[in-house]
Amino acid sequence: MSVVPIKKAPEPTIRRLPDYYHYLKWMQSNGREVVSCTHIARDLDLDPTQVRKDLAVTGIRGKPKVGYLVTPLIESIENFLGWNNLTDAFLVGAGSLGTALLGYQGFKQYGLNIVAAFDKDKRKIGKKIHGKEVLPLDKLPGLAERMHILIGVISVPAESAQAAADVMVEGGIRAIWNFAPVSLDLPEDMVVQNENLASSLAVLSRQLAEAVK
Amino acid sequence: MSVVPIKKAPEPTIRRLPDYYHYLKWMQSNGREVVSCTHIARDLDLDPTQVRKDLAVTGIRGKPKVGYLVTPLIESIENFLGWNNLTDAFLVGAGSLGTALLGYQGFKQYGLNIVAAFDKDKRKIGKKIHGKEVLPLDKLPGLAERMHILIGVISVPAESAQAAADVMVEGGIRAIWNFAPVSLDLPEDMVVQNENLASSLAVLSRQLAEAVK
DNA sequence: TAGATTGTTAATCGATTAACAATC
DNA sequence: TAGATTGTTAATCGATTAACAATC
Numbered sequence: 503m504s505v506v507p508i509k510k511a512p513e514p515t516i517r518r519l520p521d522y523y524h525y526l527k528w529m530q531s532n533g534r535e536v537v538s539c540t541h542i543a544r545d546l547d548l549d550p551t552q553v554r555k556d557l558a559v560t561g562i563r564g565k566p567k568v569g570y571l572v573t574p575l576i577e578s579i580e581n582f583l584g585w586n587n588l589t590d591a592f593l594v595g596a597g598s599l600g601t602a603l604l605g606y607q608g609f610k611q612y613g614l615n616i617v618a619a620f621d622k623d624k625r626k627i628g629k630k631i632h633g634k635e636v637l638p639l640d641k642l643p644g645l646a647e648r649m650h651i652l653i654g655v656i657s658v659p660a661e662s663a664q665a666a667a668d669v670m671v672e673g674g675i676r677a678i679w680n681f682a683p684v685s686l687d688l689p690e691d692m693v694v695q696n697e698n699l700a701s702s703l704a705v706l707s708r709q710l711a712e713a714v715k
Numbered sequence: 716m717s718v719v720p721i722k723k724a725p726e727p728t729i730r731r732l733p734d735y736y737h738y739l740k741w742m743q744s745n746g747r748e749v750v751s752c753t754h755i756a757r758d759l760d761l762d763p764t765q766v767r768k769d770l771a772v773t774g775i776r777g778k779p780k781v782g783y784l785v786t787p788l789i790e791s792i793e794n795f796l797g798w799n800n801l802t803d804a805f806l807v808g809a810g811s812l813g814t815a816l817l818g819y820q821g822f823k824q825y826g827l828n829i830v831a832a833f834d835k836d837k838r839k840i841g842k843k844i845h846g847k848e849v850l851p852l853d854k855l856p857g858l859a860e861r862m863h864i865l866i867g868v869i870s871v872p873a874e875s876a877q878a879a880a881d882v883m884v885e886g887g888i889r890a891i892w893n894f895a896p897v898s899l900d901l902p903e904d905m906v907v908q909n910e911n912l913a914s915s916l917a918v919l920s921r922q923l924a925e926a927v928k
Numbered sequence: 929t930a931g932a933t934t935g936t937t938a939a940t941c942g943a944t945t946a947a948c949a950a951t952c
Numbered sequence: 953t954a955g956a957t958t959g960t961t962a963a964t965c966g967a968t969t970a971a972c973a974a975t976c
Contacts (some may be wrong), residue, residue, distance in 0.1 A: 512943065516921050520913035521898060524873075538957060546898065549945060554958065566951040566958040584920045602815035608896065612916045652923060660737075677923040679915065683821065685734060685759065693922040695915045700733035702892065702908045703825045707797045708729050709906040710865060710890040725967065751933065762969060767934065779934040779975040 511559040516583075518556055520612070521546060523579045530572050538569030585613040592651050592675070594666040595658030596621040596629075596636045599681055603657055605632040616655060618645070622662075639669060646673030656680045724772040729796075731769055733825070734759060736792045743785050751782030798826040805864050805888070807879040808871030809834040809842075809849045812894060816870055818845040829868060831858070835875075852882060859886030869893045 525546060529537055539557070543550040557570065560582040564570040580586045588610065593600055596619045603609075604619055619631060622639045629636050637645070645651070654670040656663055656678060663682035670678060677693035680686060683700050738759060742750055752770070756763040767777070770788065773795040777783045793799045801823065806813055809832045816822075817832055832844060835852045842849050850858070858864070867883040869876055869891060876895035883891060890906035893899060896913050 510925075511921070513918060514943070516918050517911070517914040520896070520911070520917050524896065524913075540957070550957090551945060551947095551959095552943090554960095555944090558959080564958055567956050568952070569957070582921075583917050584924055589920070589923075598815040598818040602811040605811040608912075609916070612913055613920060614916060652927070653919070676926060677919055679919055683733070683737065691926060693919060693926050695919040695922075697910075697912070697915055698730070698733070699821075699910070700737075700825055701730040702910055703822070703827060704733050704796050705726060705729050706866070706890055706892055706906060706908040707802070707826060708724065708795075709908075710802075711797055712723075713889060713904060713906050714865070727967070753933070763933090764935095764969060764971095765967090767936095768968090771935080777934055780932050781976070782933070 515556045515559055518548075519560070519579055519583060522553075522557065523576065523583075523585075526572055526576050526579070530576060535572055536569050537572055537575075539564070541569070583613070585611070587613065588615040589613055589653055590615050590617045590649065590651055591653035591655055591679075592616070592618055592620060592642060592646060592670070592673075593655040593657060594620045594639065594642065594669070595656060595662070595682075596623075596626045596631055597657065597659075600657035601631050603655060603681075604634050614653065617649075617651075639666070642669050643673035646670070646675055650674075652676045654678050656682050656686075658682055660684045728769045728772055731761075732773070732792055732796060735766075735769065736789065736796075736798075739785055739789045739792070743789060747785055749782050750785055750788075752777070754782070796826070798824070800826065801828040802826055802866055803828050803830045803862065803864055804866035804868055804892075805830065805855060805859060805883070805886075806832045806868040806870060807834070807852065807855070807882070808832075808869060808875070808895075809836075809839045809844055810870065810872075813870035814844050816868060816894075817847050827866065830862075830864075852879070855882050856886035859883070859888055863887075865889045867891050869895050869899075871895055873897045 525542065539550045539553040543553045560578040562570060562575055562578040591614055593603060593616050600619060604616060609616065616634065619634055619636045620639045620642050621627060621636050626636050627638050652675060654675040656666050658666050660682050663680065663684050664686060667678060667686045667688060671689060671692065679695050679697065681697045685696065686694060688694060738755065752763045752766040756766045773791040775783060775788055775791040804827055806816060806829050813832060817829060822829065829847065832847055832849045833852045833855050834840060834849050839849050840851050865888060867888040869879050871879050873895050876893065876897050877899060880891060880899045880901060884902060884905065892908050892910065894910045899907060901907060
């Protein structure tokens, strides 16, 4: 009755927020202190009203005639996305994609800190990749539980993805970032993002086919 | 007047087609010859009407009471997505992500064949990564033109992405698959797919925040 | 034949875009 | 003050879902 429900932000809005964030960071590094939606919209090729609505979900208020203060706006987005504090994560699959993900320093900026890798291949276990240890997969549930890990990254081949997901669920992991090209069968309350390269490539191919038609 | 325009398929539909494709391939390998939308919808957790509409864009017709013939349906999707013949592509940025992409055998299945990598780092030039040569970036325009390369993959850091894109445009490349976390400034007629890891991570963080709330 | 399934038209839903009053 | 910009309500647009006749 009295609790105002947090308005659920539309997914397209959430997907655009990082773009605003990077843009604003750049503005900030240029010494810019204030910026208007009109300006952002022009530079990012979006509708000004959309920009206003998108930014509004983070709770920020602009000043009519002036615009938005850059620094508080950045903080508002960081806070909304949870990018102001690091969340530890486990990665399963220390192959070439896994290695690339382990080496990507940029995730820290997005609040994600991959602390360890897991693999079932004995030849990989014990090695260090980009400073992170590769552990046997069956150690994951125990460690995840003890370390209160909430996020798991899957970078194994399609065939092994479901097994990797099952182990994560067993360890109490709540959100999975899945780079394997399969849809996972998971409990209702699990959060999943499929990084579907096949889908992106499908869209690219079709658009190219139409463009050169 | 007389030419029936090709109905432009909705992007969400195109993004789902690879999922149907993988599912059908699996059905096929299980010896299944016929499958109904109802069945597909249940397994893939979609609406049956949506499945029918999605499949219809590829031009296939089902048989009332029976369903769809698996093999022709697979071919129809392959054909629609252009996955039945390989398109050669160039990759710029032979860092860890680039290396992972060069090593991923799955792209061939999706009609993409990365034939060479380019980098501006002299220490990488001349090496072979997963059997593909790393060439100096300034050779790209000439080679792209001569080899009629239409697709470019960008896996460089954010700062270098625009420069990589410019070189691709110069070489007559028409479609860019961009893994750098920046939006590129490109001519109108260029096709772009941004593989935006920051966006996916933003959605994951928010959903997790709501789930554990 | 009866019933399951397709193909298509209509209804719903949600996101984007337009219009405009409020404001510094 | 005048005018640019915000915040919000209404209109539009497109995708999803529901309803149902046609069909094998």
